[in-house]
Amino acid sequence: MEEGKLFKQLRQARGFTLAHLSDDLNSRSFISKFETGASNISLHRLEHLLGKINVSFEEFLYLRALDQGTAHxxxxxxxxxxxxxxxxxxxxxxxxxxxxxxxxxxxxxxxxxxxxxxxxxxxxxxxxxxxxxxxxxxxxxxxxxxxxxxxxxxxxxxxxxxxxxxxxxxxTRPVVSYLLKVDDWGVYEVLLFRYFQFLFPIDTSHRLLKTAISRTQKESGLAVMREVQLDLLFSTFSTFINFRHFEWAKEALDLAEEILFDQGDLLNSANLLCYQGWYWYILGDIEKGIQKFDQGLSVFRILKQPKQVSLWEMMLKSVKKNALDPNRYLVFR
Structure with missing residues (x-):
């Protein structure tokens, strides 16, 4: 759906006429041309019009994407x-x-x-x-x-x-160079780091993790940034533990625990228990590792999350193999 057609649909659904919306910035004639696709509109003028019908710019873009089939x-x-x-x-x-x-x-x-x-x-x-x-x-x-x-x-x-x-x-050196060059990371840079970090030299991943987490905290008003915080920590933990950097692995889990404290995020809290089980099992405290895994799996079962139960049961098998032979792991993303 074109932007003008979508705007017209939203305007009419809310009972606004062209006369209601016209002003010094957007005349009635201009709005009509925009809705029919006869005229382009600047970002500033569109934002102004959306404000008049009480639709946020983000919601408008989401609805456009929903119509195009790319909203999820x-x-x-x-x-x-x-x-x-x-x-x-x-x-x-x-x-x-x-x-x-x-x-x-x-x-x-x-x-x-x-x-x-x-x-x-x-x-x-x-x-x-x-x-x-x-x-x-x-x-x-x-x-x-x-x-x-x-x-x-x-x-x-x-x-x-x-x-x-x-x-x-x-x-991936060009990716590292790009990330080091950009001072003010946004969603793109944070996700770029998250999905490439396992391919970087381990010390580079550890160094850039601090920058990535600080940027997610700076833009925590964006839901994607709040969500990616834990994803970053869990994914870098996986990298650190697979290459036996125990101190860095523990740092990642401790920060995840700090972020989750008193947030009511039960699913990620259960994930954290399983990651902690992974850490202790590989470190050599098998009893504590299994205890943490069991706690996490119990929470998932209580919350009726069978996919998560299956995932972590499979992961536990891989962790046990990896504990016996550090080279026994699938290449991971």
Missing amino acids: FEHVLYTPMYLTSVFIEQLDRVLAINKDAYSSAESMQRGIRQITALKKEIADKQDSTFILLYADSIQHTFKVNLEANVAQTQTEAQTQREHFFETYRIR
Whole structure:
């Protein structure tokens, strides 16, 4: 739906006439031309008109996206959200493929084909360099995990994983350079860090995490920034613990606990218990690790969240394998 047509629909639904809205900034004739698509409108004039019918600019953009079928990005964060961002729309599509790829070898093969098609589609889009690089890393991850399912020696599998990280730590240098160059991070930069951090050198991820968290706190009025705080901490924890940086892993969990204190966020609090179980199990306190996992799983069961129960039961199996052999992990995003 065009902006003018949507505005007319909202105006009429609220009982406003053109005469009600016309003033020195927007004449009756101009509003009529805007609604019929005969005239373009500036951001300032549109914001002024929306204020007169009591519709926020953000709501207007959301309703426009809803009509276009792109109003829900369900894979970027736990809570579906929407922002007027081509990058986030493309990222969500990559993550949707990634989410469905790990049930079987066939699904990973399908994921490789889907990523290949998506890369062709977005290759010519403006500023698509970083999202193409991320899609490439996900596709490479599928291939690494498929090859890991084929009979390999432990040395061969480890060499393959090391090569993967060496390759992408070089290829993601432009992403690191960009993030270091930008002083005032917004949603784009924070999400860029969140989804690339596992490919960075570990000390770089640790250093940039502080910047990312400070920016989410600065813009905490945006729901996406509040949600991404914990996602950042949990994802960097996963990176730190897999590479056995225990102090940094503990820092991430402690900050997550501080953010969650007295917030009533039961699902993320249960997630935190499971992450704490992961930490203690890998650290060597198996009893405490299992206790934390059991506490988190109990909360999920009480809240009737079977998908989360299944996810963490599967994760616990991987944690147990990883505790015995630090090289026994799937390449993770």
